[in-house]
Amino acid sequence: MKKIEIYVFNIVILLTAVACNNMTTKYAEHLTLKSEFIDSQLHDAVSQYKLLAENLNDSLVPKSYYKDSDSLETSKTSWWTSGFYPGTLLYLYSYSSDKELLTEAQEKLVLLEKEKDNTHTHDLGFMLYCSFGNANRLSENPHYKEIMLTGAESLLTRYNPTVQSIRSWDHNGEKWQFPVIIDNMMNLEFLNWATRESGDNKFGEVAKKHANTTMKNHFRDDYSSYHVIDYDTVSGAVRHKQTAQGEGDETAWARGQAWGLYGFTMMFRDTKDSAYLRQAIHIADFILNHPNLPDDKIPYWDFDASTIPNAKRDASAGAIIASALLELQAYGDPAQKKRYLVAAEQMIKSLSSSSYKAKPGANGGFILEHSVGHLTANSEVDVPLTYADYYYVEALIRYKELLD
Numbered sequence: 001m002k003k004i005e006i007y008v009f010n011i012v013i014l015l016t017a018v019a020c021n022n023m024t025t026k027y028a029e030h031l032t033l034k035s036e037f038i039d040s041q042l043h044d045a046v047s048q049y050k051l052l053a054e055n056l057n058d059s060l061v062p063k064s065y066y067k068d069s070d071s072l073e074t075s076k077t078s079w080w081t082s083g084f085y086p087g088t089l090l091y092l093y094s095y096s097s098d099k100e101l102l103t104e105a106q107e108k109l110v111l112l113e114k115e116k117d118n119t120h121t122h123d124l125g126f127m128l129y130c131s132f133g134n135a136n137r138l139s140e141n142p143h144y145k146e147i148m149l150t151g152a153e154s155l156l157t158r159y160n161p162t163v164q165s166i167r168s169w170d171h172n173g174e175k176w177q178f179p180v181i182i183d184n185m186m187n188l189e190f191l192n193w194a195t196r197e198s199g200d201n202k203f204g205e206v207a208k209k210h211a212n213t214t215m216k217n218h219f220r221d222d223y224s225s226y227h228v229i230d231y232d233t234v235s236g237a238v239r240h241k242q243t244a245q246g247e248g249d250e251t252a253w254a255r256g257q258a259w260g261l262y263g264f265t266m267m268f269r270d271t272k273d274s275a276y277l278r279q280a281i282h283i284a285d286f287i288l289n290h291p292n293l294p295d296d297k298i299p300y301w302d303f304d305a306s307t308i309p310n311a312k313r314d315a316s317a318g319a320i321i322a323s324a325l326l327e328l329q330a331y332g333d334p335a336q337k338k339r340y341l342v343a344a345e346q347m348i349k350s351l352s353s354s355s356y357k358a359k360p361g362a363n364g365g366f367i368l369e370h371s372v373g374h375l376t377a378n379s380e381v382d383v384p385l386t387y388a389d390y391y392y393v394e395a396l397i398r399y400k401e402l403l404d
């Protein structure tokens with residue numbers, strides 16, 4: 001973009017952002033899903049999560065469900081998905097005011113607290129912000145804030161100023177020097193919060209550096225993203241552009257595209273830097289224009305999967321994209337707003353249909369079926385996943401807020 005175009009774009013963005021505060025009342029006429037429909041989905045979700053709570057061992061959090069043995073796949077809190085279950089319970093509590101959900105969430109928060117000192121993962125945003133962050137949003141709590149600020153310090157230990165990114169993984173040291181995955185965009189919201197809360201800019205500065213480095217190196221010309229970028233820790237140069245969970249290094253792994261869309265939309269919300277909004281819009285266009293995006297708008301697990309049209313769908317990617325689009329539409333021009341709302345509505349409708357949503361009382365208590373964790377490792381293929389439920393419920397709640 002030329003300088004003058006960027007200037008005009010920035011003015012439009014600022015005016016749009018200012019107008020956003022005042023926009024929800026004007027939405028109602030554009031929304032086609034009825035309040036009763038959204039309420040009914042949330043009501044079903046509450047029932048399912050009460051069942052999930054009954055099925056669960058007190059010291060563990062749920063990851064997925066094995067249909068064949070009718071048993072839950074669980075994890076300790078050190079696994080990256082540990083924050084989603086309490087986070088979903090808290091969203092559902094915010095909707096229903098059902099104290100059983102709150103009590104269950106609070107019990108899991110006690111287990112999760114120790115992860116604030118975990119410096120071996122980049123996923124502290126998922127783990128601590130989707131959980132304690134949601135709890136603190138509902139009711140400000142100094143103890144939760146302290147836990148999160150300690151966790152944010154732990155996350156900063158993984159930042160390398162030469163690479164200007166937060167390191168994602170410690171494994172595969174023989175293959176990668178400093179791997180950064182697109183998913184890591186999702187942990188930046190936690191750092192932005194830490195700066196707002198503490199008044200110390202260091203957290204938000206790292207978030208911006210990481211986002212800028214990601215924008216520079218993770219994206220192809222068509223705005224699809226690589227999964228893993230490996231950096232040289234001495235020079236900061238890119239060593240490899242690869243995948244870990246996609247079908248191939250040059251394919252567009254669906255959940256990676258979803259994390260990128262959500263991450264850059266959130267970075268625009270937190271910084272008002274229009275470069276992040278432009279990036280999010282480009283990613284949304286990549287996804288929504290893709291010839292392999294099915295009519296029901298729930299992506300195949302990889303946009304370039306060689307077995308399309310028989311490839312597995314990934315409901316988790318659909319849920320993350322739906323939730324992200326419901327935010328992005330608020331920052332778009334009228335045409336974008338309409339396009340993102342229509343697509344998000346289709347995604348919510350699809351996920352809420354019997355094609356993806358489990359029958360009441362089934363699925364171990366998880367809400368959605370048909371997500372893909374790591375297909376090429378034959379792990380969690382076509383199963384419920386805790387993060388699919390989290391972003392689906394978030395999308396329902398975001399939609400409800402637009403209706404209200």
Ligand code: GLY
Nearest residue numbers: 080183245255373
């Ligand atoms: N962050 C890991 C995944 O999306 O599978």
